[in-house]
Amino acid sequence: MYRFAKRFDGVGGSEIRKIFGLLAVPDMISFAGGNPSPELFPEETLAEISEEIIAENGKSVLQYGGTLGVPAFIELLKYRNEDIMKETDDLVVLSGSSQGIDFFAHTMIEKGDVILAESPSFLGALQTFRLADADIKTVSMQPDGIDTAELEEKIKQYNPKFLYTIPTFQNPSGITMSGQKRQKVYDTCEKYGVLILEDDPYAELRYSGQPLESIKSYDQSGIVCKLASFSKTISPGLRVGYAIAHKDIIAKFNLLKQGADVHTSNLTQAMVMEFLKRGYYDGHVKMLCAEYKKQRDAMCGAIDKYFPQDAVRTDPEGGLFVWVTLPEKVNAREVFDACVAQKVAFVVGPPFFAEGGHENTLRMNFSMPTIPDIEKGVERMGQIIREFV
Amino acid sequence: MYRFAKRFDGVGGSEIRKIFGLLAVPDMISFAGGNPSPELFPEETLAEISEEIIAENGKSVLQYGGTLGVPAFIELLKYRNEDIMKETDDLVVLSGSSQGIDFFAHTMIEKGDVILAESPSFLGALQTFRLADADIKTVSMQPDGIDTAELEEKIKQYNPKFLYTIPTFQNPSGITMSGQKRQKVYDTCEKYGVLILEDDPYAELRYSGQPLESIKSYDQSGIVCKLASFSKTISPGLRVGYAIAHKDIIAKFNLLKQGADVHTSNLTQAMVMEFLKRGYYDGHVKMLCAEYKKQRDAMCGAIDKYFPQDAVRTDPEGGLFVWVTLPEKVNAREVFDACVAQKVAFVVGPPFFAEGGHENTLRMNFSMPTIPDIEKGVERMGQIIREFV
Numbered sequence: 001m002y003r004f005a006k007r008f009d010g011v012g013g014s015e016i017r018k019i020f021g022l023l024a025v026p027d028m029i030s031f032a033g034g035n036p037s038p039e040l041f042p043e044e045t046l047a048e049i050s051e052e053i054i055a056e057n058g059k060s061v062l063q064y065g066g067t068l069g070v071p072a073f074i075e076l077l078k079y080r081n082e083d084i085m086k087e088t089d090d091l092v093v094l095s096g097s098s099q100g101i102d103f104f105a106h107t108m109i110e111k112g113d114v115i116l117a118e119s120p121s122f123l124g125a126l127q128t129f130r131l132a133d134a135d136i137k138t139v140s141m142q143p144d145g146i147d148t149a150e151l152e153e154k155i156k157q158y159n160p161k162f163l164y165t166i167p168t169f170q171n172p173s174g175i176t177m178s179g180q181k182r183q184k185v186y187d188t189c190e191k192y193g194v195l196i197l198e199d200d201p202y203a204e205l206r207y208s209g210q211p212l213e214s215i216k217s218y219d220q221s222g223i224v225c226k227l228a229s230f231s232k233t234i235s236p237g238l239r240v241g242y243a244i245a246h247k248d249i250i251a252k253f254n255l256l257k258q259g260a261d262v263h264t265s266n267l268t269q270a271m272v273m274e275f276l277k278r279g280y281y282d283g284h285v286k287m288l289c290a291e292y293k294k295q296r297d298a299m300c301g302a303i304d305k306y307f308p309q310d311a312v313r314t315d316p317e318g319g320l321f322v323w324v325t326l327p328e329k330v331n332a333r334e335v336f337d338a339c340v341a342q343k344v345a346f347v348v349g350p351p352f353f354a355e356g357g358h359e360n361t362l363r364m365n366f367s368m369p370t371i372p373d374i375e376k377g378v379e380r381m382g383q384i385i386r387e388f389v
Numbered sequence: 390m391y392r393f394a395k396r397f398d399g400v401g402g403s404e405i406r407k408i409f410g411l412l413a414v415p416d417m418i419s420f421a422g423g424n425p426s427p428e429l430f431p432e433e434t435l436a437e438i439s440e441e442i443i444a445e446n447g448k449s450v451l452q453y454g455g456t457l458g459v460p461a462f463i464e465l466l467k468y469r470n471e472d473i474m475k476e477t478d479d480l481v482v483l484s485g486s487s488q489g490i491d492f493f494a495h496t497m498i499e500k501g502d503v504i505l506a507e508s509p510s511f512l513g514a515l516q517t518f519r520l521a522d523a524d525i526k527t528v529s530m531q532p533d534g535i536d537t538a539e540l541e542e543k544i545k546q547y548n549p550k551f552l553y554t555i556p557t558f559q560n561p562s563g564i565t566m567s568g569q570k571r572q573k574v575y576d577t578c579e580k581y582g583v584l585i586l587e588d589d590p591y592a593e594l595r596y597s598g599q600p601l602e603s604i605k606s607y608d609q610s611g612i613v614c615k616l617a618s619f620s621k622t623i624s625p626g627l628r629v630g631y632a633i634a635h636k637d638i639i640a641k642f643n644l645l646k647q648g649a650d651v652h653t654s655n656l657t658q659a660m661v662m663e664f665l666k667r668g669y670y671d672g673h674v675k676m677l678c679a680e681y682k683k684q685r686d687a688m689c690g691a692i693d694k695y696f697p698q699d700a701v702r703t704d705p706e707g708g709l710f711v712w713v714t715l716p717e718k719v720n721a722r723e724v725f726d727a728c729v730a731q732k733v734a735f736v737v738g739p740p741f742f743a744e745g746g747h748e749n750t751l752r753m754n755f756s757m758p759t760i761p762d763i764e765k766g767v768e769r770m771g772q773i774i775r776e777f778v
Contacts, residue, residue, distance in 0.1 A: 001611070002584075002637060003550060005499050011644060035453050043447030050656070051440035058432030062624035064424050095484060095628075095650040102648045106520075110394050111500065128648035131495075161392060195391075222390070235451035237655035239484075248391060255400060259491045259517035260649060261484040266626035267439070268654050 007131050023345050029377035031299075031364040032345040034171060034320055036232050040291060042275070042284055046235070049274045053267065065266040067257050068250070069093025069242070073273040077242055080276070084216045084226065090250035092257065095264045097201050097229035097241030100253070101125045103260075104162070104197050104225055104243075105132035107252040114158040116194075118146050120323075120352030120361070122171045125164055125199065136354040139163075141170070143314070145177025148184045155192045162195035167215055169202040169319025172352045172363040176317055179212050186218040194223070201229035201241070204285050206318035207293035222246035230272050232320070233285050238268040289318075292367055296322070298374045299366040306382030308389050320367040323349070326360040330388045333359070338384045344377040396520050412734050418766035420688075420753040421734040423560060423709055425621050429680060431664070431673055435624070438663045442656065454655045456646050457639070458482030458631070462662040466631055469665075473605045473615065479639035481646065484653045486590050486618035486630030489642075490514045492649075493551070493586050493614055493632075494521035496641040503547040505583075507535050509712075509741030509750070511560045514553055514588065525743040528552075530559070532703070534566025537573045544581045551584035556604055558591040558708025561741045561752040565706055568601050575607040583612070590618035590630070591708035593674050596682035598706035611635035619661050621709070622674050627657040678707075681756055685711070687763045688755040695771030697778050709756040712738070715749040719777045722748070727773045733766040 023030050053061055068074060069092060078091050085091070094100050101124070109115065111133040117126060119138035129136050137158050140147045146165060154160070165185065167177040177185070189196050198215045216226035222245075229241035243253060257263065275281055299322055303313050307324070314323045326332060332348040339345060349361025366374060412419050442450055457463060458481060467480050474480070483489050490513070498504065500522040506515060508527035518525050526547050529536045535554060543549070554574070556566040566574070578585050587604045605615035611634075618630035632642060646652065664670055688711055692702050696713070703712045715721060721737040728734060738750025755763060 038448035038452050041451040047440045047443035051436045054436035059427035062430040062626040063427050064625045099650050236453045237451040239654045265628045265657050
């Protein structure tokens with residue numbers, strides 16, 4: 001009946017978001033989502049902060065604000081990022097860092113332009129790129145991050161506009177790009193004039209290993225747009241993230257943001273700002289890391305204990321996800337159906353591959369379930385998977 | 390240096406937003422913005438509500454939410470709109486109603502598609518349509534709304550995908566489309582299979598005359614997408630609006646919203662919901678209307694008193710704006726420069742015309758300035774304009 005734009009052809013919405021309804025049954029143990037633990041939200045602090053902000057500063061917080069963000073918040077974020085920001089860079093506050101994926105896509109992509117993504121990669125980003133009319137080509141992942149030889153090959157073959165990468169504790173794989181590869185990825189992209197969209201929402205949630213430099217820190221040529229978020233560290237419900245990139249790129253984001261939502265809610269910006277300014281943030285993230293570490297250890301331990309030996313898992317040093325590759329002949333969608341019938345859920349792997357395939361893979365989240373549920377759910381999954389081996 | 394998408398060619402950003410910096414000087418009397426009065430924000434109530442929501446319901450409010458919005462809020466909005474919603478319609482909460490303009494554009498427009506807009510029209514919408522690669526054709530405004538004969542002509546000539554209209558207290562003109570014309574516009578668009586994007590953020594701010602039916606209320610064929618907002622009635626800083634349209638259209642909005650911002654902040658949604666549920670809304674809007682009526686009357690009276698007789702103003706029955714057409718030979722940009730030097734500001738008219746021209750027009754806002762400032766500023770403007778006549 002409607003003459004919809006062709007960009008929707010074949011785009012069916014996030015498979016993950018669609019299964020959420022399926023999971024809202026009593027006693028379901030879910031490793032499916034990507035949510036932070038609601039038990040760890042700083043509710044009391046945020047309740048107090050929100051009340052104070054509106055009572056003391058309502059006339060400005062409740063009014064229209066600047067498109068790039070609340071000026072004092074922008075300054076604070078620039079200060080906190082001074083190690084990676086260049087003089088020619090600028091910063092924009094976003095309504096979640098996903099908005100930066102959307103803006104970068106619309107800033108750069110003309111219908112049919114090629115972009116490169118890791119394989120697997122974040123489903124939401126892949127959908128955004130498709131809706132922006134991009135032609136997505138992929139580069140394989142290795143245990144230490146993207147395959148840099150294949151990256152150079154694909155760049156030569158396709159002349160892509162940019163590479164989309166989640167270098168730290170990647171969604172969905174949990175893989176972290178090594179320091180050496182970060183340098184190599186930067187150098188390769190710089191050599192061929194390919195931009196890098198560095199999506200880094202999990203970087204602060206590190207439970208083991210050594211912190212690594214953001215790819216943005218190598219950026220002498222202004223080719224890297226870095227996205228960061230408070231969704232995983234403070235609250236996703238507030239929708240606050242930000243982007244750092246060359247000011248010419250941020251100027252385009254500014255134009256797009258005027259149409260997208262005019263600006264991010266002043267209230268939620270001010271809440272995050274106050275949470276940082278009052279010194280709660282670092283301690284809160286430390287607490288999150290201590291708790292999530294236990295959950296990650298429980299999940300990895302349970303997988304090693306209950307899954308068949310030829311099921312291979314990644315070894316995430318942080319973030320929210322473990323990625324499992326089942327024996328070749330096992331179809332994760334069939335396992336999924338059997339698991340949901342037994343009230344344990346995860347997300348199947350294939351949708352994360354822009355090029356399809358990989359029917360024997362799956363993603364498991366450890367931030368939402370409790371440790372007893374992790375134990376119980378992984379044991380149950382292990383039993384079911386064994387029936388398919 | 391960057392290979393930006395061509396859609397940015399010739400798009401320079403909102404002229405209004407750019408002059409805001411210019412106006413931030415002491416003693417400037419500004420009729421330039423489109424902001425609601427900060428003196429009338431329900432600060433205390435919202436401060437209390439926000440604190441209670443987070444304290445009592447933090448685990449859900451601070452978590453990720455559904456893409457379409459908080460379910461209880463969606464239900465409440467559907468209930469409040471039951472007179473205009475059809476069974477085949479659905480509703481999505483937006484991060485301000487501007488987001489609906491962006492989504493509708495990306496849902497419908499392929500590069501080069503023609504759309505129709507009123508002339509003049511909302512600057513932000515025109516920019517959004519340009520960035521969505523639309524070819525904008527315009528239809529003249531008359532004192533009782535869009536020229537319906539010209540509308541039919543342009544539809545036959547261009548086969549547009551949709552008509553964008555702000556039927557009530559239009560930004561920038563202050564003009565309201567008569568009931569007769571609403572029916573005629575609907576019938577004409579329905580006849581030719583043209584969709585209607587009805588942007589109606591000001592409708593509740595009526596100070597005189599009789600309320601009119603939304604164009605959406607005529608919609609038997611599912612051709613109208615209606616946008617509404619709480620920015621003008623509660624607070625623009627919270628960024629909460631919504632769209633009502635056929636469910637097939639809302640399904641596309643859902644896909645776009647997943648990439649745009651995943652969902653509107655749960656907190657700001659819940660704040661608006663509670664403000665409605667606790668019964669504050671209707672009384673608050675009544676108070677706003679009483680106050681803004683005085684400001685409108687002051688501005689219209691002052692224009693009649695101080696502007697040259699051959700300056701023609703519109704007669705807005707609500708909203709935030711009066712539109713002035715100066716004598717043909719007067720250039721509003723020159724008047725603007727002279728006015729800003731004398732510390733009184735407005736917005737020149739030409740940017741509101743997608744096709745250009747109309748150098749002798751300007752927009753004046755009466756919601757932000759106090760009544761004494763309206764008196765003083767309009768008198769000063771009148772003196773300056775007389776120098777140009």
